[in-house]
Amino acid sequence: MTDAEIFDKTKEILVDQFDLEDDEVSLTTDLTNDIDADSLDLFEVLNRVEDDFDIKLAVAEDIKTVQDLVDKIKEQLAA
């Protein structure tokens, strides 16, 4: 899976979960400050990411931006 494909799929999850427009999600989007995701929202996103990418993530507290999330997915896909 290319970086762009990972980003697109991640964006799809975020757009759906938070009712956003496509152009509201970029790699620099901060989940807490820009999208106002609370900790329960983040678990929801992680759970969907696990299912859609068929990977396992730690319930990590160090995911701040979309880039962080994409990096984590890449790491797990490679593992």
Add this chain to the structure above:
Amino acid sequence: MTVKTTNPIFEKLGMKYPIVEGGMTWAGTGVLAAAVSEAGGLGIIGTGYWHGEDVRREIKRAKALTDKPFGVNVMLLSRHIREVFDVIIEEKVAVVATGAGDPSPFLDELHAAGIIVMPVVPSVSLAKMMEKKGVDAVVAEGMESGGHIGMLTTMALVPQVVDAVDIPVIAAGGIGDGRGVAAAFMLGAAGAQMGTRFLTAAESEVHPNFKAKILKAKDIDTIVTGNLLGNRARVLKNKMAKSFVKNEVNELQKEKPDAEAIEKLESGTLKRAVQEGDKDGGAFMAGQISGLIHDEKPVAEILEDIWAQATDLMGVENTTK
């Protein structure tokens, strides 16, 4: 349809009642946990940010009082978590419960040691993630609870978690008598967990001021601190709780609110409530069900009375008699 009032995990542990004493930092001592297990429930020792040797001391206090299995609740964010798990494995504790955080990095070694792992979950998605990682059961805890809390109520959370996972779901938050336990089973739970109710047990070692405050509390007497900044925790109202909330509001009005400064206000306050009974400065963590609790009685009686009422309401046989 008849209600199923047990689950494979409770059966394996040989529990008489499908009732768990939720781990409570400082308040859930080895003595209280042993009393709950000895009486036929599952007692869980609370350990917070303790060192391994402090955890071992409480485990030994519990073992001196009961041969029945009991659990330890661990704080995964603790700096001492490695040594705490080493002690738990060495001492062959039966159950590990976890509050905030993700126990999955430790799951393999805990399972290899034969330890049952049940994390507290505040939402459906976290319950699903935990099930995928292989935990044995989840505790779905509503925000009625005492202590640190999530956002959903027990009534709304439990059936949704039950529908989402195939492992046993234990309901927690706002349960204080047989009606609450019966309700938990009606929502599809496979067990009930209580914290606040056990704080006023005869065997509970919390300061008399703490017990008195729960016995006196009415329905409206808890408040949530850390709602705006920091970590949400339900406590009985007192000077400390009210000024905490005011400080949050003040901090939020600043140009750069400092969440850490607010979190620091909590530091040491639970211990002050539990051990010193510090009426003005302690955080008397307790749930909304405090208003229902009017007596101090032995754990065995609490469990016996609750289960008699619950089985009667559910129309199932009380086989403990």
